[in-house]
Amino acid sequence: MLLTITTTHSPATDLGYLLHKHPDKFQSVDLPIGKAHIFYPESSEESTTIAVLLDINPIDMVRSGRKVSGTGFSLAQYVNDRPYVASSFMSVALSKAFSTAMNGNCADKPELVDTKLPLQVKLAVLPAPKGGEILIRKLFEPLGYKVKLQRHILDDSFKDWGDSKYFTLELSHTITIKELLSHLYILIPAIDNFKHYFVSQDEINKLLEKGKGWLSTHPEMEQITRRYLINLHSLSREALERLNEGDEPQEAAEEEGSKEKERKETLHQKRLSLVLEQLKKSGAQKVIDLGCGEGKLLRMLLKEKQFSTIAGTDVSYNELTRAKDRLHWDEMAPRQKERISLFQGALTYKDKRMEGYDAAAIVEVIEHLDTNRLLAFERVVFEFANPKTVVLTTPNGEYNVLFEGMDAGSMRHTDHRFEWTRKEFESWANGVGKRNNYTVEFLPVGEIEKKVGPPSQMAVFTYGN
Numbered sequence: 001m002l003l004t005i006t007t008t009h010s011p012a013t014d015l016g017y018l019l020h021k022h023p024d025k026f027q028s029v030d031l032p033i034g035k036a037h038i039f040y041p042e043s044s045e046e047s048t049t050i051a052v053l054l055d056i057n058p059i060d061m062v063r064s065g066r067k068v069s070g071t072g073f074s075l076a077q078y079v080n081d082r083p084y085v086a087s088s089f090m091s092v093a094l095s096k097a098f099s100t101a102m103n104g105n106c107a108d109k110p111e112l113v114d115t116k117l118p119l120q121v122k123l124a125v126l127p128a129p130k131g132g133e134i135l136i137r138k139l140f141e142p143l144g145y146k147v148k149l150q151r152h153i154l155d156d157s158f159k160d161w162g163d164s165k166y167f168t169l170e171l172s173h174t175i176t177i178k179e180l181l182s183h184l185y186i187l188i189p190a191i192d193n194f195k196h197y198f199v200s201q202d203e204i205n206k207l208l209e210k211g212k213g214w215l216s217t218h219p220e221m222e223q224i225t226r227r228y229l230i231n232l233h234s235l236s237r238e239a240l241e242r243l244n245e246g247d248e249p250q251e252a253a254e255e256e257g258s259k260e261k262e263r264k265e266t267l268h269q270k271r272l273s274l275v276l277e278q279l280k281k282s283g284a285q286k287v288i289d290l291g292c293g294e295g296k297l298l299r300m301l302l303k304e305k306q307f308s309t310i311a312g313t314d315v316s317y318n319e320l321t322r323a324k325d326r327l328h329w330d331e332m333a334p335r336q337k338e339r340i341s342l343f344q345g346a347l348t349y350k351d352k353r354m355e356g357y358d359a360a361a362i363v364e365v366i367e368h369l370d371t372n373r374l375l376a377f378e379r380v381v382f383e384f385a386n387p388k389t390v391v392l393t394t395p396n397g398e399y400n401v402l403f404e405g406m407d408a409g410s411m412r413h414t415d416h417r418f419e420w421t422r423k424e425f426e427s428w429a430n431g432v433g434k435r436n437n438y439t440v441e442f443l444p445v446g447e448i449e450k451k452v453g454p455p456s457q458m459a460v461f462t463y464g465n
Contacts, residue, residue: 001085002124003052003094004041005180009117012048016040017109018177019050020100029097033057036093054093085127085166088189094181102181102210112177119180121171125152128165128191131402134449136169139187142219146172182210190227203229204239216243219447222266223403233413240266267446267455268296274445275361275391276300278460282389284358285309290347290381291365295323302327302336310340311357317344348376350384359389364456367394367416374428382436382461390438390461392429393445395419398452422453429459438463 007015016023023043029036034056042049095102106113128135133149140147148170154161173180186207207215207228215221222240229235244266275297279287285308289297292312301310314320320342324330329337345351347365354360360381369377381390395412397419403412411419420428426442433440438461444454 001054001056001087001090002122003090003184004049004122006042006047006049006120006122007117008047009115011045013043013045014109014112015048015050015117015177016043018101018106018112019098020106021050021097023048027097029093031056031089031093031096033089036097038097052090052093052097054089056089085125085192087127087192090188091185094185098181101177102185104178114176116174116176118174119172119177121169121180121184123169123171123188125166126169126188126191128167131191132165133167134402136167136191138220139191139224140171140183143183143214144173144175148172179214182212183214185210186215186224186228190224201235204235204242207239208242211243219266222268240268244269271363271393271445271456271458272297272300274443274458275363275393276304278391278443278458279359279361279389280304280306282359282391282462284387284389286357287311287359287361288313288354288357288385288387289361289363290354291315291362292323292342293319295326295342297361297363298323298340299327302340308339309357311353312340312342313345313351313354315344315346320344347380348373350380354380354385357385357387359391360385360387362390362392364393364395366392367411367413367418367420370417378432378436382432382438386436386463388463391458392461393456393458394425396425396453396455396457397421399449399455401452402449422457425457425459429461433461436463 005015009015013023021027021038021040023040027038029038031054034054037053037055038050039053040048040050100106104113126136131138133151136149137147150168152164152166152168153159154164207225211224215224218224221243225239225243226236229239279301285306287301287307287309288311289295289301290313292298292314293316295312298310298312301307312320312323314323323342327340343353345353347362348369362381366374366377381387395416397411398421400410400412400419422442429440429442432438441460441462443458443460445456445458446454448454
């Protein structure tokens with residue numbers, strides 16, 4: 001796998017100072033399974049290019065017990081794409097070869113660290129098995145990169161076989177070297193959605209450190225985080241919590257300028273904001289969050305004077321404990337505490353504590369229920385609790401094709417029992433409305449892709465209209 005970085009900054013030879021690699025020297029860096037070779041195909045004051053060539057030994061990967069791609073046949077551990085594609089191997093190589101530059105140090109010319117240079121990057125080749133060109137553009141273009149992609153066919157001799165999952169990627173941007181390296185370090189394995197080593201708690205700190213200053217404002221923050229952490233739910237959840245709360249490694253924390261960068265909403269933030277908007281629009285004063293989890297929506301509801309009574313319920317006692325912690329329950333002002341109550345309960349059993357509310361929010365909950373329990377859920381919420389407004393969201397299963405690493409028929413979370421298409425969701429919701437005297441309005445949640453729709457979907461039920 002080959003990565004080149006070119007600049008036409010004047011003088012272009014400043015690239016050598018920034019990267020701490022002399023143009024006249026061929027250098028190699030030892031990797032756990034092979035070597036990274038660093039050299040300059042060209043070096044002049046007009047244009048300078050540095051190249052990183054990875055030489056990965058597939059036999060050493062197996063001997064060392066390293067995780068490798070492919071389990072479809074007996075020789076998959078030996079015959080795979082890992083030695084030839086940009087992956088987590090490239091991230092490790094960049095951090096070892098250019099560690100000083102990634103940390104923002106340049107002893108000979110310190111003024112270059114914060115200098116934005118015209119840079120062109122070429123990466124051959126990058127695998128994107130799920131999401132392809134759409135995914136690559138969604139990750140790089142919000143950062144200001146101009147993206148050029150060449151998709152490779154499977155075999156020149158058999159063109160009917162179609163395209164492969166591999167791309168040659170070219171990027172251009174005027175940016176600091178430190179920023180460029182941090183973007184590549186995180187986004188390359190996020191696109192590949194694979195790590196050649198065991199992913200542990202330490203990986204969260206790496207993500208926060210290298211993502212400082214840009215990841216928390218990236219519109220695909222949630223997707224990048226999950227992919228970088230290979231969809232490990234517990235680690236992804238903790239990382240997203242820390243990103244949402246501005247918790248970054250202490251050594252990387254610095255004061256921002258006078259104007260704080262506007263935070264771009266993650267999908268979950270967009271979802272909660274849309275739910276809140278619909279609850280306010282309903283005119284409700286008494287609101288209950290059914291399946292409140294750790295209480296993010298409850299915190300938003302407390303800030304709105306419109307809601308005089310707020311309740312949250314969840315089947316998990318641990319989630320309710322976390323919600324109390326995040327609400328700062330023990331330090332809450334008495335008048336605020338009078339507005340809110342929390343209690344444990346299941347949405348498939350009649351519970352008088354759920355009754356008497358003007359509106360109910362049910363955010364990404366029903367997909368966790370077995371389909372044979374949906375009728376019980378329907379009766380508990382729409383027949384017995386019977387709020388005037390119900391705002392309900394669930395994933396759009398059609399969108400899953402854009403998530404790399406998801407096989408056909410697989411779901412976003414191991415606890416999901418189903419993920420409906422838009423047609424399936426509308427059919428179910430309209431049936432619920434008809435049986436219980438509710439009208440239903442459907443709204444998209446998140447950015448709409450032309451063929452598959454939004455990542456999540458919402459139904460707003462209104463009683464008696």
